[in-house]
Amino acid sequence: MRILLTGSAGFVGSHLVERFLGEGHEVVGVDNYLSGQRRNTELFLRHPRFRFVEADVSAGLPVEGTFDAVLHFASPASPPHYQQHPVETLLVGAQGTQHALELARRDGATFMLASTSEVYGDPLVHPQPEDYWGHVNPAGLRSCYDEAKRYAEALTMAYHRHHGVDTRIIRIFNTYGPRMRADDGRVVTNFVNQALRGEPLTVYGEGLQTRSFQYVDDLVEGIIRLLGVSYHGPVNLGNPDEYTILDFAEIIRDLIDPRLGIVYEPMPADDPRQRRPDITLARELLGWEPRVPLREGLERTVASFREVGEGRPERVGVDA
Amino acid sequence: MRILLTGSAGFVGSHLVERFLGEGHEVVGVDNYLSGQRRNTELFLRHPRFRFVEADVSAGLPVEGTFDAVLHFASPASPPHYQQHPVETLLVGAQGTQHALELARRDGATFMLASTSEVYGDPLVHPQPEDYWGHVNPAGLRSCYDEAKRYAEALTMAYHRHHGVDTRIIRIFNTYGPRMRADDGRVVTNFVNQALRGEPLTVYGEGLQTRSFQYVDDLVEGIIRLLGVSYHGPVNLGNPDEYTILDFAEIIRDLIDPRLGIVYEPMPADDPRQRRPDITLARELLGWEPRVPLREGLERTVASFREVGEGRPERVGVDA
Structure with missing residues (x-):
């Protein structure tokens, strides 16, 4: 397969590139x-089946040739x-x-949208199944x-129903793993950063x-499986x-330095919204469920953060 | 003022053009x-202060000169x-x-978005105040x-908060009046069309x-007043x-031909969603409330439908 992936330099994108190249595809x-x-x-730059185009997909997709699959993963994703x-x-x-959908439509390619659990907003239903419509303030800060x-x-x-494009939609819940941005701002990276700097870990409220x-490899496995079935509604992963x-x-703390302390601070007013996926659909449709235990996933994540530099992974790019 | 209005040939748009020209503005x-x-x-084509540009605002705004206000009313609006x-x-x-917002940003103009009560979806709260977040299925047919x-x-x-554009958002609830499309598909036009054709009026369920x-003149008055105050959140009209x-x-029936019958048919499965505005905010902010009684508004609407032809107003445009 020849695959177009937007957001290829992102956290999840980079793991997809790795997996697709490993399976013999061109990316x-x-x-x-x-x-x-x-x-x-x-x-991946030296890989013979990988090519990279630096471009803003919002302005267009200046790519050559035709594609069997178009995966749209480009977007800032952390608050x-x-x-x-x-x-x-x-x-x-x-x-x-739209640019990615038009390309898929032109080539008769399978299209996948990386959506998010944030479509559920501040949910009033726990856990969230795909047919929960969500609770989002259209004019709010998020x-x-x-x-x-x-x-x-x-x-x-609309492209599926009206133009017959073979589409997939995944709603990605919180995911962690190697190659997360160190300034991601979420709890796993915050703790790893603090521990690698030898600081006590800050817990808000009573913790x-x-x-x-979910560990990123589990997510990638779900994506691969969904590409292989014909289902067009949203699927929680x-x-x-x-x-x-x-x-x-x-x-x-125990993985990095068991002697580090844990300090407690008052809960901030804007404590992140809590969501938990109902994955019944993915289980039934894909025979999929997460496999990587938390401790093992965190071990691999900590190891990768150590490699790039003690709590200060090299940060490059526009806002470096 | 020099005003840009997208959707100027629509039902609400045409009433706004009339009002703005009447107040001495250039449109x-x-x-x-x-x-x-x-x-x-x-x-309005012969009016010295009106100019018209046939263009798809989604592709861009090929207009000349600068503007004091940009009003974005273009969109299909009936199901x-x-x-x-x-x-x-x-x-x-x-x-x-985005094209309309960019123009307003360039010119330092006031921008107004014509939003809709449909942002509330199938509401779980009645009536709907502006701070109700709505109940919408992102992957559904509507x-x-x-x-x-x-x-x-x-x-x-985002343009207001991040780029400082002076924005307004109105959420328009069901509106009727002269120049509605005869194929609007909603209850007022359906009844007027049937009665003008001399047919009995079809009521679903027990009616x-x-x-x-709301009558369109009331809506236009609310729009004019909101343009005059500095308030940037959504406002129900x-x-x-x-x-x-x-x-x-x-x-x-009584306005057109009291001898016509009323026939009852079973309620369809997809009976339109019901919404009722909470207009406390518009009352307090604008001193506004609807003034035109239903019977009077319907009289004017029926008169305009009679003018354009018995139950079959002239239909022109792409899907005529």
């Missing part, structure tokens, strides 16, 4: 490095990044998605990301609030196992 | 006649129209809104319109389900008075 990656990292491109770039985040969800992805889903369904995180924030802190 | 109208009507342009043109509806909400408008609101707020409709479907049928 054309596109990224503008708004939140992607140049070293994720450099990993600090999309709140820094709200307009760009909205445009890559609309114009970016709406640049949430509404961009909801729009991208609507556009994808008993729970989160669920995430790990429903919940751990307390304190669990994360203790595992990461 | 540049833009429409591609996807659902607008050529005769709404012809009404039969947006379901016939789902992709175009999504694009005019994203690319169209999402092409609902999500396009939610996205347009998010983009408008006791309620609807609220609609009439909260509820009437049963049978009320509408009887008033329209």
Whole structure:
């Protein structure tokens, strides 16, 4: 297969490139490095079946040849990044998605949209199945990301229903692993950064609030399986196992330096929204479920953060 | 003021042109006649302060000079129209809104987005205040319109917060009046069309389900007032008075031909969603509330439908 992947220099994108190349496919990656990292491109630059085009998919896709699959993964995805770039985040969800859909339509290619659990917003239903419509404030501060992805889903369904494009939609829940950005701003990277710097780990409140995180290899496996079936509605891909924030802190501390302390600070007013996937559909449709245990995933993540430099991975790109 | 109005050949757009010209402003109208009507342009073509540009705002705004206000009203708005043109509806909400916002940003103009009560979807709260987040299925059949408008609101707020554009957002509830399209597909036009053809009026179920409709002049007055205040969040403009479907049928029947019958048919499965505006904000902010009584508004509407031809107003444009 010849595959076009937008967001190839992103965290998830880079793992998809690795997997597709490993399976013998040809990959054309596109990224503008708004939140992607140049070293994720450099990993594959010498591979004979990888080509890279630096471009903003919102402006168009200056790529040559035809494709069997078009995967649209380009977008800032962590709150600090999309709140820094709200307009760009909205445009890559609309114009970016449309350019990718048009390419898939032209080539008769399979299209996949990387959507997100953020389409559920501040959910009133736990866990969230795909037919939960979500709870999002269209005019709110986070709406640049949430509404961009909801729009991208609507556009994808319209191209499927109206233009017959063979589409897939995944809703990605919290994911962690090697090559996350060190300034991702979420709990796993925050703890790893602190521990690698030899600082105590900061827990807000009593640390008993729970989160669920999937290891990136599990997500990639789900993506590969979904590409192989003919199903066009949204599919949740995430790990429903919940751990307390304190669990994360203790595992990461123990992996890096068991002598480090844990300090407790008051809960901030804007504590991140909590979501947990209902993965019944992915189980039934794909025979898929997360396999990598939390401790093992965190070991691999910590190892990769150590490689790039003690708590300060090399940061390159536009906002370096 | 020099005003740019997209969707100038639409139902609401044409009433705005009339009002702005009446107040001494200069108006540049833009429409591609996807659902607008050529005769709404012809009404003003000889006016010295009106200019018209036939263009698709999703592709760009080929207009000259600078503007004091940019009003983005272009979009299919009735269910039969947006379901016939789902992709175009999504694009005019994203690319169209962005082109209009960029023009307002360039000129330091006031921008107004015509949003809709459909951002509330199938509401779980009645009536709907502006801070209700809505209940919309992003992958559903109606999402092409609902999500396009939610996205347009998010983009408008991002341009306001991030680029300092002086924005306004109105959420328009069901509106009726002269120059509605005869194939609008909603209850008022359906009844008027049937009665003018001398047919009995078709009521679904027992006709006791309620609807609220505002007369277009009330909406236009709310728009003018909102342009005059500095408020950037969404503002509901609609009439909260509820009437049963049978009320509408009887008033329209009596206005056109009291001898006509009313026939009852089973309620269809996809009976339109019901919404009722909470207009507390518009009352407090603008001193505005609907003034035109239903019977009077319907009289004027019926008179205009009679003028253009018995139940078959001249239909021009791409899908004539």
